[in-house]
Amino acid sequence: MxxxxxxxxxxxxxxxxxxxxxxxxxxxxxxxxxxxxxxxxAEIRMGKNIIIAAVYGPxxxxxxxxxxxxxxxxxxxYRMSTFSVNDRKSPAPSRREKEISMVIxxxxxxxxxxxxxxxxxxxxxxxxxxxxxxxxxxxxxAASVALADAGVPMRGLISxxxxxxxxxxxxxxxxxxxxxxGSGDVPIGYSPILDEVxxxxxxxxxxxxxxxxxxxxxxxxxxxxxxxQKKALKQKxxxxxxxxxxxxxxxxxxxxxxxxxxxxxxxxxxxxxxxxPKKEQSE
Amino acid sequence: MSKIVVENHEIVIPGDLIAEGEYRYxxxxxxxxxxxxxxxxxxxxxxxxxxxxxxLKGKYIPRPGDLVIGxxxxxxxxxxxxxxxxxxxxxxxxxxxxxxxFDPVKDDTRRIFDVGDIILTKIxxxxxxxxxxxxxxxxxxxxxxxxxxxxxxAAHIPRVIGKKGTMINMVKRLTRTQIITGQNGxxxxxxxxxxxxxxxxxxxRKIELEAHTQGLTDRIRDMLSNSQ
Numbered sequence: 001m002x003x004x005x006x007x008x009x010x011x012x013x014x015x016x017x018x019x020x021x022x023x024x025x026x027x028x029x030x031x032x033x034x035x036x037x038x039x040x041x042a043e044i045r046m047g048k049n050i051i052i053a054a055v056y057g058p059x060x061x062x063x064x065x066x067x068x069x070x071x072x073x074x075x076x077x078y079r080m081s082t083f084s085v086n087d088r089k090s091p092a093p094s095r096r097e098k099e100i101s102m103v104i105x106x107x108x109x110x111x112x113x114x115x116x117x118x119x120x121x122x123x124x125x126x127x128x129x130x131x132x133x134x135x136x137x138x139x140x141x142a143a144s145v146a147l148a149d150a151g152v153p154m155r156g157l158i159s160x161x162x163x164x165x166x167x168x169x170x171x172x173x174x175x176x177x178x179x180x181x182g183s184g185d186v187p188i189g190y191s192p193i194l195d196e197v198x199x200x201x202x203x204x205x206x207x208x209x210x211x212x213x214x215x216x217x218x219x220x221x222x223x224x225x226x227x228x229q230k231k232a233l234k235q236k237x238x239x240x241x242x243x244x245x246x247x248x249x250x251x252x253x254x255x256x257x258x259x260x261x262x263x264x265x266x267x268x269x270x271x272x273x274x275x276x277p278k279k280e281q282s283e
Numbered sequence: 284m285s286k287i288v289v290e291n292h293e294i295v296i297p298g299d300l301i302a303e304g305e306y307r308y309x310x311x312x313x314x315x316x317x318x319x320x321x322x323x324x325x326x327x328x329x330x331x332x333x334x335x336x337x338x339l340k341g342k343y344i345p346r347p348g349d350l351v352i353g354x355x356x357x358x359x360x361x362x363x364x365x366x367x368x369x370x371x372x373x374x375x376x377x378x379x380x381x382x383x384x385f386d387p388v389k390d391d392t393r394r395i396f397d398v399g400d401i402i403l404t405k406i407x408x409x410x411x412x413x414x415x416x417x418x419x420x421x422x423x424x425x426x427x428x429x430x431x432x433x434x435x436x437a438a439h440i441p442r443v444i445g446k447k448g449t450m451i452n453m454v455k456r457l458t459r460t461q462i463i464t465g466q467n468g469x470x471x472x473x474x475x476x477x478x479x480x481x482x483x484x485x486x487x488r489k490i491e492l493e494a495h496t497q498g499l500t501d502r503i504r505d506m507l508s509n510s511q
Contacts, residue, residue, distance in 0.1 A: 039342065058342055058370040069412075111297075113313075113322060117344075118411050120370040148297050151341025151438070153322040155313065156298030193298035193320070233296045233324055237339060237495055244496045 007181040009166045016178070018047075022171045025161065025221055030142065030232035032149050038125075040150025042232070044142040047175055048132035053142035054125045055150040061121035071114035073121045076105035078139055080128040100136045101126075107140055107160075107189045107199040113153040122152060133176040134162045140189050140199060145229050149236075156193035157229050159222035162186065163214040165204055170213045172221045186211070188218035192226045291329040294495070295321040295336055302334055311336025326495055339495055343369045343437035343467040345415040349406045352432065352465035353417065355396050361387050363396055365404065368434070368467040371414045379407060379418035401427045401471070403463060427463070430473030431480050435491040437468035442494040443487055450490065450500055457507040458483040482510070 010016055020026070026047030035041035038054035061067045078101040080089050108124065124146065126139040137160040144158040164174040164185035171178065174185055184204020190197050197215075206214065285304025289295060301312065302319040311323040312335055321327070325336040345351070345367065353373060357364035363375040377385035380395055396402060403424050409415035419425050435443070444451045444464055455462050460474035460483045470487060474480040486503060493499055 040340070060370060060372065117370055148324050149340065151323060151338050153311070154297040155320070155322065157296070191298070193300075230296055234294050237294045237324075240493060241496050244493055244502070 009178055009181060010169055010171075016166075016171065018175065020173075022169055023217060023220070025173045025224055026175065028225060028228050030145055030228055032145065032232055032236045038146075038150075040146045040148070040152070042142045042146040042149060044138050044145075046134065046138040046141075047173075048130060049128070049135055049138045050130040051135060051138050051142050052127045052129065053139065053146040054127075055122065055143075055146045055152065056125070057122040057150075058117040058120035058152070059123070061119065067119040067121070070118050072112070072117040072119075074105045074109045074112060074114065074124065075121055076101040076108070076124045076126065076143070078104060078126040078128070078136070080131060080135070084128045084131045100139070103199055103201065104136065104140050104143060107158060108143060108147065110196070110198045111144070111154045111156055111158055111191060111194070112147060113155065116153055122147070122150075131176075133174050133179040134187070136160075137162050137187050137189070141225055141229065145232060148233055156191040156196075157226065158189045158191050158198050159225035159229060160187065160189040160199060161218055161221040161225060163188065163218045163221070165206060165210060165214070170210055170217055172217050186214045186218065188215065188222065190219050190222040192223050287329055287334065289327050291327065292497070293327050294325070294339075295327050296324050297322050301327055301336070307333045309333065309335030311338060338438045340436055341438055343367070345369050345371065345373070345406045345409040346466075347406050347408050349466040350464075351404055351406060351417075351467040352427070352463070352469035352471055353402050353404050353467075355398050355400045355402065358392050358396070358398055360392065361385065363392065365402070365417060367404075367406075367415070367417070368437070368469060369415070371409075373404075373406070373415045373417045375402075375404065375417050375419065379416070379420055382420050396426065401432060403427055403465070403471070427471050430461075430471050431484065433470050433472065433484055433487065435468050435470065435487065436494075437466065439491045439494040440464055440466055440468060442499070443470070443490050445500060450503065453500070453504060454483055454486050454507070457504075458486065462487075482507075 014021060029045040031043045033041055034043040035054045038056055040055040042053045044051050058072050078097050082089050082091050124143050128135050140158055140160040162174050162185050163172050164182050166178050166182040179185060184206055186202050189199030287302045289301050299321045300318055301321055303317055308319055311321060311325050312319050313322050321336045323336050323338045325338045328335050328337055351367050353365040353367040355363050356366050361377045365373045365375050367373045377392055402419055404417045404419050407416045407418045451462060458479050460472055460479050463471040472480050472483050
């Protein structure tokens with residue numbers, strides 16, 4: 001990585017090109033249940049990243065010989081849309097997409113109670129609609145929320161963020177330019193509740209001190225993301241509760257007595273002659 | 284020192300600490316050391332010394348004895364394969380299908396149930412290693428004709444039925460429909476009039492949406508009696 005230091009990504013005041021300080025996350029927004037026909041789904045917006053995660057399953061696995069006899073298989077399909085980056089991305093699955101799918105599914109397998117659903121598969125589809133660096137981390141964050149939304153039992157959620165090295169400084173949550181022009185990055189997947197690291201990769205050259213600093217910074221960022229994940233998951237249900245509570249209490253009326261109950265046993269279809277006048281009365 | 288950290292009926296998410304100390308615990312809870320954690324997005328339930336988390340969503344997992352509504356997806360010479368909305372397809376053996384003994388030489392499975400038929404059935408057995416086996420040779424079980432079939436979250440079926448069937452009986456009475464609830468989240472509705480069926484379905488959808496709220500039976504009663 002020659003000539004990395006030349007690009008000035010942090011100014012004298014310690015601000016980055018997009019105005020953040022070195023240990024600041026991009027604004028994050030998580031929405032639950034964005035795909036109606038999926039068993040669970042989530043949309044994450046992390047800075048300019050937009051990613052949709054959809055979970056299907058547990059369901060039967062085909063071909064059957066790939067099924068595990070004692071636990072569920074978690075299959076991830078990370079895909080970048082052709083329009084998600086500046087230069088059109090070829091729609092064919094690339095080596096990078098396969099790698100990310102694999103690391104995300106291993107990370108998720110470590111927290112999901114897969115032994116509850118032997119011989120099945122849990123499919124996680126991750127579609128990147130807009131990419132601006134750190135999509136594998138944002139995808140993992142969204143995937144774990146979508147799994148929880150699908151009702152898949154888990155030991156805890158995974159919150160994920162990348163840290164990196166720019167101008168010899170360790171920074172949190174790299175975006176596209178920092179990712180390309182910086183001298184290294186460390187994507188981290190971390191479960192705050194379990195205090196477990198479920199994903200860690202490293203690209204570039206770090207000293208031991210820098211790496212430790214990057215790891216600690218990632219854990220700090222993950223803790224912040226966890227609060228957002230938690231809020232998103234609970235909000236879906238608490239909002240319905242609040243709505244119901246606000247509704248004015250209608251006085252319970254006398255239950256109208258309904259006679260036709262007896263008739264229901266007699267003939268199910270030969271009735272329309274009698275019914276219409278009754279309907280008018282009730283209205 | 285035993286104590287429960289969250290309130291009864293509170294919504295918890297995977298990884299939430301719910302209690303410390305000594306408790307008996309049910310579904311949706313794992314114990315690590317002396318601490319109990321939730322594994323689901325669900326409602327926390329505190330029943331004295333017993334704690335559990337009731338899921339708000341999730342696939343139906345078969346249990347022996349459950350009444351479920353299935354759809355025939357494949358017909359074999361002496362058996363059927365049935366979709367019961369679970370991660371596993373169920374197998375209906377011909378001898379479990381009718382009260383008469385099934386003779387593969389004389390009888391034709393296709394005459395009893397054909398592909399696409401909707402059947403009310405019961406889970407006979409299920410374990411981790413084999414697909415569930417079901418039966419239809421008991422009273423009241425078998426093909427469902429006419430009516431409408433809807434699918435809701437299996438986790439909300441107990442709420443649709445209500446305590447001792449209060450909710451479902453009220454809906455049946457006030458909408459003049461017959462309703463059969465399957466534990467797998469499928470509900471069969473038949474009424475004399477289309478409007479009645481649609482009304483019943485609308486009510487069931489509302490119950491599903493507000494399953495985790497309090498005083499639901501009263502609200503549903505109001506909703507039904509106001510629209511009379």
